[in-house]
Amino acid sequence: MAAECGGSDATSGMASNPVVGVCADILIDFGGTVCFSETTEMMGAEHILARRACNEEVARRIIEIVANVEKAANAVGATVAGGNPTPGNMAGGLSTIEEKSLGCILKGGTRPVQGVLDFAQPITGKGLWLMDTPGHDAVSVSAKAAGGSHLNIFTTGRGSPLGNAIQPVMKVCANAATVAKMSDNFDFSAAPIISGLATKEAMGQDLYRLMIAVCSGQLAAAEAIGHYEFAIHHIGILD
Secondary structure, eight states: OEEEEOSOOHHIIIIIHHHHHHHHHHHHHTTOEEEEOOGGGTTTTHHHHHHTBSSHHHHHHHHHHHHHHHHHHHHTTOOSTTSOSOHHHHHTTOOOHHHHHHHHGGGGOSSOEEEEEOTTOOOOSSEEEEEOOOSOHHHHHHHHHHHTOSOEEEEOSSOOOOOOSSSOEEEEEOOHHHHHHTGGGOSEEOHHHHTTSOOHHHHHHHHHHHHHHHHTTOOOHHHHHTOOOOOOOOOSOOO
């Protein structure tokens, strides 16, 4: 299972991502593998992920990949925080990159981080893995698909129709207004958590059962609509 977030708002970190995190923990405890990415959206929370690393080398790599993103931005006179959160994120209630990142990493659950993968590197081990990718949704989803993930659970608050050419992309949203406007795009609503009618633990179990149904042939909403986006990030130096 891969996990992704895009078009995030305040409900993403409050409900959608925690529900996916519960689902991720269940899968890992059954011997499965979970991978999430978007290095730019670990910034400000990398120390928390590093504390969950299975060893010192993995902890060092987590800190390193986040530092490298900031160095690359600085090299061209920019900063990651200068463009993140995006205007859409801020309109949805997110104020800083740290706040966004703290919500973002919740979709990885609570289990130890087993390792850090390069962009599109094959995911060969069990447990929780990080992949070093940009924050662009289509690129990040495609990278994890190339790495071998069978299904992607994608959280959004502002809304996103993104699918993938290789794997099903399930959409989770906890913003009731967005769910109402884009109901045909979503597989799972976590809005009851925001209204106090459900817990992340109960909804995480429900999401896990839905994930199994999609893995068994039930179409995800993006598949039914016909969204099959795919994007590849350039690696290396342009000639």
